[in-house]
Amino acid sequence: MTSQPPVPPSPYREMDRETWSRLSASTPLPLTADDLVRLRGLGDPIQLPEVEAIYHPLSRLLNLYVSATRGLHEASSTFLRESTAVTPYVIGVAGSVAVGKSTTSRVLRHLMARWPETPRVQLVTTDGFLLPNRELEKRGLMERKGFPESFDRRALVRFLTKVKAGHQEVRAPVYSHLTYDIVPGEEIVVRQPDVLIVEGLNVLQPARPSIDHSNLAVSDFFDFSIYVDARTRDVKQWYVDRFLSLRDSAFANPESYFRRYADLSDDEAISTAERIWDTINAPNLEQNILPTRSRATLVLTKGSDHSIQRVRLRKL
Numbered sequence: 001m002t003s004q005p006p007v008p009p010s011p012y013r014e015m016d017r018e019t020w021s022r023l024s025a026s027t028p029l030p031l032t033a034d035d036l037v038r039l040r041g042l043g044d045p046i047q048l049p050e051v052e053a054i055y056h057p058l059s060r061l062l063n064l065y066v067s068a069t070r071g072l073h074e075a076s077s078t079f080l081r082e083s084t085a086v087t088p089y090v091i092g093v094a095g096s097v098a099v100g101k102s103t104t105s106r107v108l109r110h111l112m113a114r115w116p117e118t119p120r121v122q123l124v125t126t127d128g129f130l131l132p133n134r135e136l137e138k139r140g141l142m143e144r145k146g147f148p149e150s151f152d153r154r155a156l157v158r159f160l161t162k163v164k165a166g167h168q169e170v171r172a173p174v175y176s177h178l179t180y181d182i183v184p185g186e187e188i189v190v191r192q193p194d195v196l197i198v199e200g201l202n203v204l205q206p207a208r209p210s211i212d213h214s215n216l217a218v219s220d221f222f223d224f225s226i227y228v229d230a231r232t233r234d235v236k237q238w239y240v241d242r243f244l245s246l247r248d249s250a251f252a253n254p255e256s257y258f259r260r261y262a263d264l265s266d267d268e269a270i271s272t273a274e275r276i277w278d279t280i281n282a283p284n285l286e287q288n289i290l291p292t293r294s295r296a297t298l299v300l301t302k303g304s305d306h307s308i309q310r311v312r313l314r315k316l
């Protein structure tokens with residue numbers, strides 16, 4: 001009898017696509033093909049069968065987690081002999097530039113809002129907490145956009161502290177991909193939703209005591225977190241493909257920061273996108289984002305066709 005190699009310890013339950021999709025919720029999918037066109041990010045080929053197989057069961061699982069957390073809140077209020085309102089259930093969504101975090105977040109937002117327990121779901125992207133270009137230029141960080149130091153992390157922690165303190169209204173700044181900068185005077189107001197989804201590259205970064213004075217990290221406020229994962233070479237390809245689509249659409253807008261890229265030939269556009277990827281987004285992925293993957297509650301791993309092939313869920 002040959003002895004099996006020892007299985008390395010893992011805090012995750014791992015499921016392949018088929019196993020996970022068999023968990024599909026028994027309720028009808030509350031999303032149409034038209035909804036999906038509206039929700040999916042540029043270049044994301046997601047179709048209804050993927051939503052049914054992956055995101056519908058995920059929204060049901062999240063619905064169970066939210067309900068269980070509310071049960072815990074009730075039990076703890078009874079124990080403390082006080083009645084305070086439950087605070088928003090906060091879900092973090094992390095992963096590389098161009099991996100499809102925004103599609104995942106928007107689809108989950110739509111599906112979760114259809115469960116009777118969580119009709120109010122809001123979504124905030126952490127790019128609103130990037131330092132304005134003026135400040136990034138002053139600090140020599142324009143080529144480091146998306147790196148931890150390019151964000152006002154104190155403001156982000158303050159924002160989440162207020163959300164979890166139960167404040168009625170909490171405001172977050174807004175970023176424009178078109179102008180590549182913070183939009184002056186614009187803000188998103190978070191009004192005690194049932195669920196708040198916080199999406200961003202670095203949301204699973206641990207606190208760095210020398211920088212984060214409170215010693216708190218954004219992820220300290222998460223009830224659940226999702227890391228959207230894929231092979232780096234696939235994400236690079238998606239980034240380049242998206243850059244080519246943007247050249248033919250958003251970059252042509254006179255207000256676009258990338259207006260100068262609108263007239264590039266295919267070869268020039270590909271080498272420009274590859275340069276931005278290789279000098280900014282790939283190092284950020286390797287140095288800052290990928291190392292946080294194992295901190296997530298759930299890891300969704302995509303194949304090169306963008307479909308989720310593997311789901312890992314933290315054991316309870």
Ligand SMILES: Nc1ncnc2c1ncn2[C@@H]1O[C@H](COP(=O)(O)OP(=O)(O)O)[C@@H](O)[C@H]1O
Pocket residue numbers: 041042095096097098099100101102103177178246250258
């Ligand atoms: N230069 C750009 N101009 C307009 N839209 C952009 C630009 N770069 C990215 N986007 C859009 O911004 C959203 C967020 O992109 P990104 O941060 O790369 O995350 P992800 O692809 O994981 O959702 C996507 O929907 C993308 O299509």
Ligand SMILES: CC(C)(COP(=O)(O)O)[C@@H](O)C(=O)NCCC(=O)O
Pocket residue numbers: 097125126127128145146147199200201202276280281
């Ligand atoms: C705005 C971003 C930093 C993403 O920020 P996030 O919302 O994930 O916090 C990123 O999409 C970006 O623009 N990176 C800079 C390099 C580039 O233009 O691809």
